[in-house]
Amino acid sequence: MHAIRQHALGDPDVLVLDRLPDLDPGPGEVRIAVEACGVHLLDTTLRRGATDGPMPPQPLPTIPGREVAGVVDRIGPGVEASWHGRRVVAHLGMVPGGYAEQAVTAVGSLFAVPEHVSFPAAVAAVGTGRTALAIVELEPPRPEDVVLVPSAAGGLGWLLVQAAHAVGATVVAAAGGPSRTAVLADLRPRLAVDYSDPRWAERVRSEVGAATVVYDGVGGEVGRSALELLAPGGRLVMFGYSAGTPTRFDSGDVVERALSVGWSLGPRMTALPGGIPGLAGRALDRVAAGGWEPLVSTYPLADAARAHADLEGRRALGKVVLTVPR
Incomplete structure:
Protein backbone atom coordinates (compact mmCIF):
# COMPACT_ATOMS: atom_id res chain seq x y z
CA MET A 1 0.00 0.00 0.00
CA GLY A 129 -18.93 16.98 13.37
CA ARG A 130 -18.68 15.26 16.73
CA THR A 131 -16.98 18.33 18.20
CA ALA A 132 -19.56 20.70 16.71
CA LEU A 133 -22.36 18.55 18.09
CA ALA A 134 -20.79 18.54 21.56
CA ILE A 135 -20.63 22.33 21.52
CA VAL A 136 -24.29 22.77 20.53
CA GLU A 137 -25.47 20.08 22.97
CA LEU A 138 -23.51 21.64 25.84
CA GLU A 139 -24.19 25.28 24.91
CA PRO A 140 -27.23 25.19 22.59
CA PRO A 141 -28.27 28.22 20.56
CA ARG A 142 -31.81 29.48 21.12
CA PRO A 143 -34.22 31.18 18.71
CA GLU A 144 -33.84 34.51 20.53
CA ASP A 145 -30.02 34.43 20.40
CA VAL A 146 -27.69 36.52 18.28
CA VAL A 147 -24.90 34.05 17.54
CA LEU A 148 -21.45 35.17 16.37
CA VAL A 149 -19.16 32.54 14.81
CA PRO A 150 -15.71 34.02 14.09
CA SER A 151 -14.38 30.91 12.26
CA ALA A 152 -17.36 30.30 10.01
CA ALA A 153 -15.36 29.25 6.91
CA GLY A 154 -13.67 26.44 8.84
CA GLY A 155 -15.04 22.94 9.11
CA LEU A 156 -16.27 23.39 12.68
CA GLY A 157 -17.57 26.95 12.34
CA TRP A 158 -19.45 26.02 9.17
CA LEU A 159 -21.49 23.45 11.11
CA LEU A 160 -22.05 25.75 14.10
CA VAL A 161 -23.56 28.38 11.80
CA GLN A 162 -25.95 25.77 10.41
CA ALA A 163 -26.89 24.63 13.92
CA ALA A 164 -27.69 28.20 15.00
CA HIS A 165 -29.57 28.90 11.78
CA ALA A 166 -31.66 25.74 12.22
CA VAL A 167 -33.17 26.93 15.52
CA GLY A 168 -33.99 30.37 14.12
CA ALA A 169 -31.22 32.34 15.81
CA THR A 170 -29.80 35.50 14.24
CA VAL A 171 -26.39 34.50 12.89
CA VAL A 172 -23.30 36.61 12.28
CA ALA A 173 -20.67 34.63 10.36
CA ALA A 174 -17.09 35.88 10.22
CA ALA A 175 -14.00 34.71 8.35
CA GLY A 176 -10.54 36.07 7.56
CA GLY A 177 -10.02 37.48 4.07
CA PRO A 178 -12.34 38.29 1.15
CA SER A 179 -12.19 34.84 -0.49
CA ARG A 180 -13.10 33.07 2.75
CA THR A 181 -15.80 35.58 3.59
CA ALA A 182 -17.36 35.21 0.13
CA VAL A 183 -18.29 31.54 0.70
CA LEU A 184 -20.34 32.47 3.77
CA ALA A 185 -23.20 33.65 1.57
CA ASP A 186 -24.10 29.97 1.08
CA LEU A 187 -24.94 29.78 4.78
CA ARG A 188 -27.47 32.65 4.56
CA PRO A 189 -26.35 34.43 7.76
CA ARG A 190 -27.92 37.70 8.82
CA LEU A 191 -24.47 39.25 8.32
CA ALA A 192 -21.15 37.97 6.92
CA VAL A 193 -18.03 39.94 7.86
CA ASP A 194 -14.30 39.80 7.16
CA TYR A 195 -12.47 39.94 10.47
CA SER A 196 -9.26 41.02 8.74
CA ASP A 197 -11.00 44.40 8.30
CA PRO A 198 -10.13 46.50 11.38
CA ARG A 199 -13.70 47.86 11.44
CA TRP A 200 -15.44 44.48 11.38
CA ALA A 201 -16.65 44.67 14.99
CA GLU A 202 -18.03 48.18 14.44
CA ARG A 203 -20.00 46.86 11.49
CA VAL A 204 -21.48 44.03 13.54
CA ARG A 205 -22.45 46.44 16.32
CA SER A 206 -24.07 48.93 13.95
CA GLU A 207 -25.93 46.43 11.73
CA VAL A 208 -26.92 43.68 14.19
CA GLY A 209 -26.17 44.90 17.70
CA ALA A 210 -24.72 42.90 20.57
CA ALA A 211 -24.24 39.14 20.40
CA THR A 212 -25.64 36.84 23.07
CA VAL A 213 -23.50 33.82 22.10
CA VAL A 214 -19.98 33.66 20.67
CA TYR A 215 -18.62 30.32 19.46
CA ASP A 216 -14.92 31.17 19.52
CA GLY A 217 -12.40 28.90 17.83
CA VAL A 218 -10.04 31.68 16.73
CA GLY A 219 -8.84 33.40 19.91
CA GLY A 220 -6.24 36.17 19.85
CA GLU A 221 -7.36 39.68 18.95
CA VAL A 222 -10.29 38.38 16.89
CA GLY A 223 -11.60 36.49 19.89
CA ARG A 224 -11.12 39.53 22.10
CA SER A 225 -13.09 41.71 19.68
CA ALA A 226 -15.84 39.08 19.60
CA LEU A 227 -15.92 39.04 23.41
CA GLU A 228 -16.38 42.81 23.48
CA LEU A 229 -19.41 42.40 21.20
CA LEU A 230 -21.19 40.26 23.80
CA ALA A 231 -24.19 41.68 25.61
CA PRO A 232 -24.26 41.50 29.43
CA GLY A 233 -25.02 37.92 30.44
CA GLY A 234 -23.81 36.60 27.08
CA ARG A 235 -22.14 33.24 26.60
CA LEU A 236 -18.57 32.90 25.38
CA VAL A 237 -17.93 29.32 24.24
CA MET A 238 -14.25 28.67 23.54
CA PHE A 239 -13.10 25.52 21.78
CA GLY A 240 -9.71 26.42 20.30
CA TYR A 241 -7.45 29.22 19.17
CA SER A 242 -6.33 28.97 15.55
CA ALA A 243 -4.80 32.45 15.93
CA GLY A 244 -2.15 30.91 18.19
CA THR A 245 -3.28 32.32 21.56
CA PRO A 246 -6.56 31.98 23.50
CA THR A 247 -9.00 34.85 23.80
CA ARG A 248 -7.85 37.15 26.58
CA PHE A 249 -10.28 37.81 29.42
CA ASP A 250 -10.07 38.27 33.17
CA SER A 251 -12.27 38.31 36.24
CA GLY A 252 -13.20 41.91 35.51
CA ASP A 253 -14.72 40.87 32.19
CA VAL A 254 -16.71 38.14 33.89
CA VAL A 255 -18.07 40.48 36.59
CA GLU A 256 -18.70 43.49 34.37
CA ARG A 257 -20.46 41.53 31.63
CA ALA A 258 -22.06 38.85 33.84
CA LEU A 259 -20.26 36.63 31.38
CA SER A 260 -20.73 32.88 31.11
CA VAL A 261 -17.54 31.22 29.85
CA GLY A 262 -17.30 27.60 28.77
CA TRP A 263 -14.70 25.30 27.29
CA SER A 264 -16.80 22.73 25.47
CA LEU A 265 -14.20 20.01 25.02
CA GLY A 266 -12.52 17.28 27.04
CA PRO A 267 -14.37 15.83 30.03
CA ARG A 268 -17.60 17.66 29.21
CA MET A 269 -17.75 15.89 25.84
CA THR A 270 -17.16 12.45 27.32
CA ALA A 271 -19.99 13.02 29.82
CA LEU A 272 -22.58 13.45 27.06
CA PRO A 273 -24.83 10.46 26.16
Whole structure:
Protein backbone atom coordinates (compact mmCIF):
# COMPACT_ATOMS: atom_id res chain seq x y z
CA MET A 1 0.00 0.00 0.00
CA HIS A 2 0.96 3.65 -0.31
CA ALA A 3 0.98 5.85 2.77
CA ILE A 4 2.16 9.28 3.83
CA ARG A 5 4.91 8.94 6.39
CA GLN A 6 6.68 11.48 8.51
CA HIS A 7 10.35 10.66 9.09
CA ALA A 8 11.34 13.86 10.90
CA LEU A 9 9.80 16.84 12.69
CA GLY A 10 9.44 20.05 10.75
CA ASP A 11 7.69 21.82 7.90
CA PRO A 12 5.06 20.16 5.67
CA ASP A 13 7.70 18.75 3.32
CA VAL A 14 8.62 16.15 5.94
CA LEU A 15 5.46 14.32 4.81
CA VAL A 16 6.44 11.91 2.02
CA LEU A 17 4.64 9.19 0.07
CA ASP A 18 6.08 5.74 0.85
CA ARG A 19 5.26 2.23 -0.27
CA LEU A 20 4.67 -0.13 2.65
CA PRO A 21 3.50 -3.73 3.16
CA ASP A 22 -0.25 -4.31 3.09
CA LEU A 23 -1.99 -4.49 6.47
CA ASP A 24 -3.69 -7.53 7.99
CA PRO A 25 -6.46 -7.22 10.58
CA GLY A 26 -6.12 -9.09 13.85
CA PRO A 27 -8.87 -10.66 15.98
CA GLY A 28 -11.88 -8.38 16.21
CA GLU A 29 -10.46 -6.02 13.58
CA VAL A 30 -11.19 -5.08 9.99
CA ARG A 31 -9.12 -3.60 7.21
CA ILE A 32 -10.54 -0.58 5.43
CA ALA A 33 -9.68 0.23 1.83
CA VAL A 34 -9.45 3.95 2.55
CA GLU A 35 -11.06 6.42 0.18
CA ALA A 36 -10.95 9.52 2.39
CA CYS A 37 -8.92 10.50 5.46
CA GLY A 38 -9.24 13.60 7.58
CA VAL A 39 -6.56 16.22 8.19
CA HIS A 40 -6.79 17.99 11.54
CA LEU A 41 -5.02 21.10 12.77
CA LEU A 42 -3.68 18.85 15.52
CA ASP A 43 -1.84 16.86 12.85
CA THR A 44 0.13 19.96 11.92
CA THR A 45 1.19 20.66 15.51
CA LEU A 46 2.26 17.04 15.99
CA ARG A 47 4.22 17.25 12.73
CA ARG A 48 6.15 20.22 14.11
CA GLY A 49 6.82 18.41 17.38
CA ALA A 50 4.59 20.38 19.74
CA THR A 51 4.16 18.62 23.08
CA ASP A 52 1.44 20.72 24.75
CA GLY A 53 -1.57 19.26 22.94
CA PRO A 54 -3.98 16.43 23.81
CA MET A 55 -2.03 13.82 21.82
CA PRO A 56 1.46 12.61 22.75
CA PRO A 57 4.18 12.84 20.07
CA GLN A 58 4.41 9.67 18.00
CA PRO A 59 7.65 7.72 17.49
CA LEU A 60 9.09 8.38 14.04
CA PRO A 61 8.54 7.38 11.34
CA THR A 62 4.78 7.65 11.70
CA ILE A 63 1.70 7.73 9.47
CA PRO A 64 -0.39 10.74 10.61
CA GLY A 65 -4.16 10.96 10.68
CA ARG A 66 -6.99 9.39 12.69
CA GLU A 67 -10.21 9.76 10.64
CA VAL A 68 -10.79 7.30 7.77
CA ALA A 69 -13.65 6.25 5.52
CA GLY A 70 -13.86 3.59 2.83
CA VAL A 71 -14.91 -0.01 2.25
CA VAL A 72 -14.11 -2.99 4.47
CA ASP A 73 -12.05 -5.31 2.28
CA ARG A 74 -10.75 -7.81 4.85
CA ILE A 75 -12.01 -9.01 8.22
CA GLY A 76 -10.10 -10.55 11.10
CA PRO A 77 -10.98 -13.56 13.22
CA GLY A 78 -14.18 -13.17 15.19
CA VAL A 79 -15.68 -10.46 12.97
CA GLU A 80 -19.08 -11.08 11.40
CA ALA A 81 -18.83 -11.73 7.68
CA SER A 82 -21.56 -9.14 7.02
CA TRP A 83 -19.01 -6.35 7.57
CA HIS A 84 -17.09 -7.34 4.45
CA GLY A 85 -17.79 -4.93 1.58
CA ARG A 86 -19.61 -2.37 3.72
CA ARG A 87 -19.08 1.39 3.46
CA VAL A 88 -17.75 2.58 6.81
CA VAL A 89 -16.11 5.45 8.64
CA ALA A 90 -14.02 5.28 11.79
CA HIS A 91 -11.97 7.42 14.13
CA LEU A 92 -8.74 5.61 14.99
CA GLY A 93 -8.48 7.28 18.39
CA MET A 94 -5.04 7.68 19.92
CA VAL A 95 -3.37 5.50 17.27
CA PRO A 96 -2.44 7.31 14.04
CA GLY A 97 -2.38 5.71 10.59
CA GLY A 98 -5.06 7.50 8.58
CA TYR A 99 -2.99 8.96 5.72
CA ALA A 100 -2.82 5.66 3.88
CA GLU A 101 -4.55 3.47 1.33
CA GLN A 102 -5.38 0.97 4.10
CA ALA A 103 -6.25 1.25 7.77
CA VAL A 104 -6.91 -1.38 10.43
CA THR A 105 -9.22 -0.77 13.37
CA ALA A 106 -11.49 -2.58 15.81
CA VAL A 107 -14.88 -3.48 14.42
CA GLY A 108 -16.48 -1.72 17.38
CA SER A 109 -15.19 1.65 16.16
CA LEU A 110 -16.98 1.42 12.80
CA PHE A 111 -20.00 3.43 11.68
CA ALA A 112 -21.90 2.37 8.58
CA VAL A 113 -22.00 5.08 5.90
CA PRO A 114 -25.22 5.32 3.83
CA GLU A 115 -24.82 5.24 0.06
CA HIS A 116 -25.95 8.85 -0.35
CA VAL A 117 -23.27 10.18 2.04
CA SER A 118 -19.86 10.81 0.48
CA PHE A 119 -16.77 9.49 2.20
CA PRO A 120 -15.32 13.01 2.70
CA ALA A 121 -18.60 14.10 4.35
CA ALA A 122 -18.52 11.02 6.60
CA VAL A 123 -14.96 11.85 7.67
CA ALA A 124 -16.05 15.40 8.48
CA ALA A 125 -18.92 14.03 10.58
CA VAL A 126 -16.92 11.70 12.84
CA GLY A 127 -14.14 14.24 13.42
CA THR A 128 -15.24 17.84 13.13
CA GLY A 129 -18.93 16.98 13.37
CA ARG A 130 -18.68 15.26 16.73
CA THR A 131 -16.98 18.33 18.20
CA ALA A 132 -19.56 20.70 16.71
CA LEU A 133 -22.36 18.55 18.09
CA ALA A 134 -20.79 18.54 21.56
CA ILE A 135 -20.63 22.33 21.52
CA VAL A 136 -24.29 22.77 20.53
CA GLU A 137 -25.47 20.08 22.97
CA LEU A 138 -23.51 21.64 25.84
CA GLU A 139 -24.19 25.28 24.91
CA PRO A 140 -27.23 25.19 22.59
CA PRO A 141 -28.27 28.22 20.56
CA ARG A 142 -31.81 29.48 21.12
CA PRO A 143 -34.22 31.18 18.71
CA GLU A 144 -33.84 34.51 20.53
CA ASP A 145 -30.02 34.43 20.40
CA VAL A 146 -27.69 36.52 18.28
CA VAL A 147 -24.90 34.05 17.54
CA LEU A 148 -21.45 35.17 16.37
CA VAL A 149 -19.16 32.54 14.81
CA PRO A 150 -15.71 34.02 14.09
CA SER A 151 -14.38 30.91 12.26
CA ALA A 152 -17.36 30.30 10.01
CA ALA A 153 -15.36 29.25 6.91
CA GLY A 154 -13.67 26.44 8.84
CA GLY A 155 -15.04 22.94 9.11
CA LEU A 156 -16.27 23.39 12.68
CA GLY A 157 -17.57 26.95 12.34
CA TRP A 158 -19.45 26.02 9.17
CA LEU A 159 -21.49 23.45 11.11
CA LEU A 160 -22.05 25.75 14.10
CA VAL A 161 -23.56 28.38 11.80
CA GLN A 162 -25.95 25.77 10.41
CA ALA A 163 -26.89 24.63 13.92
CA ALA A 164 -27.69 28.20 15.00
CA HIS A 165 -29.57 28.90 11.78
CA ALA A 166 -31.66 25.74 12.22
CA VAL A 167 -33.17 26.93 15.52
CA GLY A 168 -33.99 30.37 14.12
CA ALA A 169 -31.22 32.34 15.81
CA THR A 170 -29.80 35.50 14.24
CA VAL A 171 -26.39 34.50 12.89
CA VAL A 172 -23.30 36.61 12.28
CA ALA A 173 -20.67 34.63 10.36
CA ALA A 174 -17.09 35.88 10.22
CA ALA A 175 -14.00 34.71 8.35
CA GLY A 176 -10.54 36.07 7.56
CA GLY A 177 -10.02 37.48 4.07
CA PRO A 178 -12.34 38.29 1.15
CA SER A 179 -12.19 34.84 -0.49
CA ARG A 180 -13.10 33.07 2.75
CA THR A 181 -15.80 35.58 3.59
CA ALA A 182 -17.36 35.21 0.13
CA VAL A 183 -18.29 31.54 0.70
CA LEU A 184 -20.34 32.47 3.77
CA ALA A 185 -23.20 33.65 1.57
CA ASP A 186 -24.10 29.97 1.08
CA LEU A 187 -24.94 29.78 4.78
CA ARG A 188 -27.47 32.65 4.56
CA PRO A 189 -26.35 34.43 7.76
CA ARG A 190 -27.92 37.70 8.82
CA LEU A 191 -24.47 39.25 8.32
CA ALA A 192 -21.15 37.97 6.92
CA VAL A 193 -18.03 39.94 7.86
CA ASP A 194 -14.30 39.80 7.16
CA TYR A 195 -12.47 39.94 10.47
CA SER A 196 -9.26 41.02 8.74
CA ASP A 197 -11.00 44.40 8.30
CA PRO A 198 -10.13 46.50 11.38
CA ARG A 199 -13.70 47.86 11.44
CA TRP A 200 -15.44 44.48 11.38
CA ALA A 201 -16.65 44.67 14.99
CA GLU A 202 -18.03 48.18 14.44
CA ARG A 203 -20.00 46.86 11.49
CA VAL A 204 -21.48 44.03 13.54
CA ARG A 205 -22.45 46.44 16.32
CA SER A 206 -24.07 48.93 13.95
CA GLU A 207 -25.93 46.43 11.73
CA VAL A 208 -26.92 43.68 14.19
CA GLY A 209 -26.17 44.90 17.70
CA ALA A 210 -24.72 42.90 20.57
CA ALA A 211 -24.24 39.14 20.40
CA THR A 212 -25.64 36.84 23.07
CA VAL A 213 -23.50 33.82 22.10
CA VAL A 214 -19.98 33.66 20.67
CA TYR A 215 -18.62 30.32 19.46
CA ASP A 216 -14.92 31.17 19.52
CA GLY A 217 -12.40 28.90 17.83
CA VAL A 218 -10.04 31.68 16.73
CA GLY A 219 -8.84 33.40 19.91
CA GLY A 220 -6.24 36.17 19.85
CA GLU A 221 -7.36 39.68 18.95
CA VAL A 222 -10.29 38.38 16.89
CA GLY A 223 -11.60 36.49 19.89
CA ARG A 224 -11.12 39.53 22.10
CA SER A 225 -13.09 41.71 19.68
CA ALA A 226 -15.84 39.08 19.60
CA LEU A 227 -15.92 39.04 23.41
CA GLU A 228 -16.38 42.81 23.48
CA LEU A 229 -19.41 42.40 21.20
CA LEU A 230 -21.19 40.26 23.80
CA ALA A 231 -24.19 41.68 25.61
CA PRO A 232 -24.26 41.50 29.43
CA GLY A 233 -25.02 37.92 30.44
CA GLY A 234 -23.81 36.60 27.08
CA ARG A 235 -22.14 33.24 26.60
CA LEU A 236 -18.57 32.90 25.38
CA VAL A 237 -17.93 29.32 24.24
CA MET A 238 -14.25 28.67 23.54
CA PHE A 239 -13.10 25.52 21.78
CA GLY A 240 -9.71 26.42 20.30
CA TYR A 241 -7.45 29.22 19.17
CA SER A 242 -6.33 28.97 15.55
CA ALA A 243 -4.80 32.45 15.93
CA GLY A 244 -2.15 30.91 18.19
CA THR A 245 -3.28 32.32 21.56
CA PRO A 246 -6.56 31.98 23.50
CA THR A 247 -9.00 34.85 23.80
CA ARG A 248 -7.85 37.15 26.58
CA PHE A 249 -10.28 37.81 29.42
CA ASP A 250 -10.07 38.27 33.17
CA SER A 251 -12.27 38.31 36.24
CA GLY A 252 -13.20 41.91 35.51
CA ASP A 253 -14.72 40.87 32.19
CA VAL A 254 -16.71 38.14 33.89
CA VAL A 255 -18.07 40.48 36.59
CA GLU A 256 -18.70 43.49 34.37
CA ARG A 257 -20.46 41.53 31.63
CA ALA A 258 -22.06 38.85 33.84
CA LEU A 259 -20.26 36.63 31.38
CA SER A 260 -20.73 32.88 31.11
CA VAL A 261 -17.54 31.22 29.85
CA GLY A 262 -17.30 27.60 28.77
CA TRP A 263 -14.70 25.30 27.29
CA SER A 264 -16.80 22.73 25.47
CA LEU A 265 -14.20 20.01 25.02
CA GLY A 266 -12.52 17.28 27.04
CA PRO A 267 -14.37 15.83 30.03
CA ARG A 268 -17.60 17.66 29.21
CA MET A 269 -17.75 15.89 25.84
CA THR A 270 -17.16 12.45 27.32
CA ALA A 271 -19.99 13.02 29.82
CA LEU A 272 -22.58 13.45 27.06
CA PRO A 273 -24.83 10.46 26.16
CA GLY A 274 -22.73 7.77 24.53
CA GLY A 275 -19.51 9.69 25.12
CA ILE A 276 -17.31 10.50 22.12
CA PRO A 277 -18.58 7.56 20.00
CA GLY A 278 -22.15 8.64 20.66
CA LEU A 279 -21.37 12.15 19.45
CA ALA A 280 -19.75 10.78 16.28
CA GLY A 281 -22.75 8.58 15.54
CA ARG A 282 -25.25 11.38 16.10
CA ALA A 283 -23.20 13.76 13.95
CA LEU A 284 -23.12 11.22 11.12
CA ASP A 285 -26.89 10.74 11.47
CA ARG A 286 -27.38 14.51 11.18
CA VAL A 287 -25.30 14.63 8.01
CA ALA A 288 -27.15 11.63 6.57
CA ALA A 289 -30.52 13.27 7.32
CA GLY A 290 -29.49 16.49 5.57
CA GLY A 291 -29.41 18.55 8.75
CA TRP A 292 -25.75 19.36 8.23
CA GLU A 293 -23.87 19.84 4.98
CA PRO A 294 -20.13 19.85 5.73
CA LEU A 295 -17.82 22.15 3.80
CA VAL A 296 -14.87 20.06 2.59
CA SER A 297 -11.61 20.80 0.78
CA THR A 298 -10.12 17.68 -0.80
CA TYR A 299 -6.53 16.89 -1.78
CA PRO A 300 -5.05 13.73 -3.28
CA LEU A 301 -3.25 11.57 -0.72
CA ALA A 302 0.10 12.33 -2.36
CA ASP A 303 -0.48 16.06 -1.73
CA ALA A 304 -0.63 15.79 2.05
CA ALA A 305 2.19 18.32 2.43
CA ARG A 306 0.23 20.89 0.42
CA ALA A 307 -2.89 20.15 2.48
CA HIS A 308 -0.93 20.84 5.68
CA ALA A 309 0.53 24.06 4.26
CA ASP A 310 -2.90 25.30 3.15
CA LEU A 311 -4.47 24.44 6.50
CA GLU A 312 -1.77 26.25 8.45
CA GLY A 313 -1.87 29.21 6.05
CA ARG A 314 -5.69 29.44 6.36
CA ARG A 315 -6.08 28.94 2.62
CA ALA A 316 -8.20 25.79 2.90
CA LEU A 317 -11.96 26.03 3.36
CA GLY A 318 -13.87 23.81 5.72
CA LYS A 319 -12.68 20.34 6.68
CA VAL A 320 -9.50 19.24 4.90
CA VAL A 321 -9.68 15.69 3.56
CA LEU A 322 -7.18 13.55 1.66
CA THR A 323 -8.71 11.31 -1.01
CA VAL A 324 -7.49 7.97 -2.36
CA PRO A 325 -8.47 7.19 -5.98
CA ARG A 326 -9.96 3.73 -6.53
